Each structure stands twice: as structure tokens, then as C-alpha cells.
Amino acid sequence: GAVVSQHPSRVICKSGTSVKIECRSLDFQATTMFWYRQFPKQSLMLMATSNEGSKATYEQGVEKDKFLINHASLTLSTLTVTSAHPEDSSFYICSARDPNSGEPKNIQYFGAGTRLSVL
Amino acid sequence: DQQVKQNSPSLSVQEGRISILNCDYTNSMFDYFLWYKKYPAEGPTFLISISSIKDKNEDGRFTVFLNKSAKHLSLHIVPSQPGDSAVYFCAASARGTASKLTFGTGTRLQVTL
Numbered sequence: 001g002a003v004v005s006q007h008p009s010r011v012i013c014k015s016g017t018s019v020k021i022e023c024r025s026l027d028f029q030a031t032t033m034f035w036y037r038q039f040p041k042q043s044l045m046l047m048a049t050s051n052e053g054s055k056a057t058y059e060q061g062v063e064k065d066k067f068l069i070n071h072a073s074l075t076l077s078t079l080t081v082t083s084a085h086p087e088d089s090s091f092y093i094c095s096a097r098d099p100n101s102g103e104p105k106n107i108q109y110f111g112a113g114t115r116l117s118v119l
Numbered sequence: 120d121q122q123v124k125q126n127s128p129s130l131s132v133q134e135g136r137i138s139i140l141n142c143d144y145t146n147s148m149f150d151y152f153l154w155y156k157k158y159p160a161e162g163p164t165f166l167i168s169i170s171s172i173k174d175k176n177e178d179g180r181f182t183v184f185l186n187k188s189a190k191h192l193s194l195h196i197v198p199s200q201p202g203d204s205a206v207y208f209c210a211a212s213a214r215g216t217a218s219k220l221t222f223g224t225g226t227r228l229q230v231t232l
Contacts, residue, residue, distance in 0.1 A: 006162070032218070043123075043222045044163070044208065093162050097218055106151045106218045110162030 002028045002098045006111025013084055014119055021079045021114045023094030029074035030096035034108060035067070038091045050077040084118045091115050122146045123211050125223035132230050138196040140226050142209030145190065149211040153220065154183060154194045157206045166207075167194070199230045 003026040013019050023033055031052045036044040048058040048069050056069035066088075068080040077096075081088055095108035124143045132138045142152075150171040155163035169176040169183045169192070176183050182195045196203055209223040 004162070009160075034219070041128075043121075043224045046219060046221075049219065091160075095162070106212045106220070107153065107165050107168060108218070108220060109165065110155075112162045113160065115160065 002026075002096070002109045004030075004094065004096050004109045004111045006094050006114055008114060009112060010115045010117075012117045012119065015085050016083055019081045019084055019116060021081075021092055021094070021116075023077045023079070023096070023111050025075045025096045025098075025109075028096075028098040028100065030077075031074060031099055033071060033077040033094055033096045035069060035077075035079050036093045036095065038093060038113075044093060047079075081116065084116070086118045089116055089118045120145075121224070122149075123209055123221050123223040125207075125209055125226045127226050128224070129227040129229070132199045132228065134201060134230055134232050135198045138194075138199045138203065138228055138230070140194040140196075140207050140209075140228065142192045142194075142223055143190060144192075144211050146211070146213060146221070147190070148213040149221075150214050151212045152183070152185060152192050153210045153212075154181075155208045155210060155222075156203075157208060157225070163208055196228075199228075201230050201232065204228055204230045 005024045007022045033050040035047045047062045048056045050056045050069045050071040052071045058064045071077040093113040095110045153168040154166040157163040167181045185192045206225045208225045210220040
């Protein structure tokens with residue numbers, strides 16, 4: 001399947017700082033990428049849908065000013081957690097669809113995730 | 120409101136036997152279902168999927184069954200191998216939602232020797 005790279009894999013930061021997470025599709029162009037958050041022993045919760053060249057679509061309850069998403073190219077989407085606080089500590093995962101993969105079209109390929117710890 | 124439910128948080132199966140992971144959904148608009156496998160500190164890996172126009176899809180040791188009337192699907196792994204030990208997530212998408220996936224809470228499968 002398609003390869004999605006996510007960086008960094010782990011970040012520890014002080015409260016109040018901003019953290020940027022990158023998500024890249026390595027062997028395909030992704031017009032749409034997705035950002036998820038996973039709390040311990042819970043499901044993956046969709047935060048937002050990132051569309052190349054346009055604004056991201058955020059899920060209900062997700063603060064768009066807190067979680068800034070930029071999808072400036074067909075292979076890169078970034079998530080910036082602004083003014084991070086301890087409650088933002090979580091596992092963040094991105095995914096991408098390969099629009100040219102044919103059926104099944106709904107498959108999302110995931111990055112390895114980023115473990116964010118805010119002190 | 121959990122639209123996709125995996126009611127068994129964990130399952131232990133002996134190597135060589137069949138593993139059956141279950142998933143229930145409530146949203147009748149879901150028309151595509153996927154199973155992902157996840158190891159700790161890694162992203163989910165796609166396993167197998169099924170469209171609502173089918174009731175079975177098979178890929179090697181993995182078979183997914185869909186019962187639309189019961190809003191239930193299951194993943195069968197046979198024979199189970201120790202390397203199958205992981206958390207399995209069921210996910211669903213609805214037509215017209217830009218392929219957004221709704222995930223279940225996962226089932227941790229342990230395949231013992």
C-alpha cells in the first residue's frame with residue numbers, strides 16, 4: 001500500500017510552546033489528509049480533514065485556532081498545536097487517501113503517529 | 120454517541136485457531152467498512168475492507184463478513200498466528216462524507232502459543 005510518513009514520532013515540550021507535526025505522502029499525491037487524536041485505550045477521533053489548497057474542515061468540538069492545519073502541497077500537511085498545555089498531551093496520527101489507487105477508494109493510509117507530551 | 124462499537128475490548132486465541140472479532144454500527148448511512156490493525160506507538164495498518172453491496176470479502180487468512188440487516192460485521196482470522204497479536208479497529212464511512220472514517224474502540228487480540 002501507499003506510504004505515509006509522520007514526523008516527529010515523539011515530542012516533549014513545555015507548556016505554552018507550539019509544536020508542529022508533519023505528515024507526508026511519500027509515493028502518491030494526496031489531495032485529502034486527515035488528522036486524528038487518540039487517547040489511551042480509546043478510539044481514533046477525527047480532528048479535521050485537510051484539503052490541499054483550501055481551508056481544513058474541523059470536526060465539532062475541535063478548536064481550529066488551537067490546532068492549525070496547513071496543506072500547502074499535494075504531499076505535505078502540517079498540524080501545529082499552538083500554546084500547548086498538558087491536556088493537549090496525546091497521540092496524534094495523520095492519514096491520507098490515494099485518489100488514484102482505484103477501488104477501494106475509502107482506504108486511508110496512516111502515519112506512525114506522534115506522541116506529544118506537554119510538561 | 121458511539122456509532123461504531125466493538126464490545127469486546129480483548130480476545131485471547133490459541134495459535135492455529137480461528138479469531139473472530141466483532142463490530143456493530145448504528146448509522147444506516149455507512150456503506151463501506153474497513154478493518155485496521157495497530158501495534159503500540161504505531162499508526163493503523165489497513166487489513167481488509169468490504170462494501171455494503173457485498174456480504175463477504177476474503178484476503179488470504181482474513182475474511183470480513185457483513186450482515187446489513189443486523190448492522191454487524193466480523194473479521195475472521197484463520198489460522199491465527201502470534202504475529203497477529205495487536206489491536207484491531209473496525210471503521211466505517213458513509214457515502215458523501217469525503218471518505219471520513221468513524222472508528223470503533225478496538226479489540227486487543229492476543230494469540231498464544
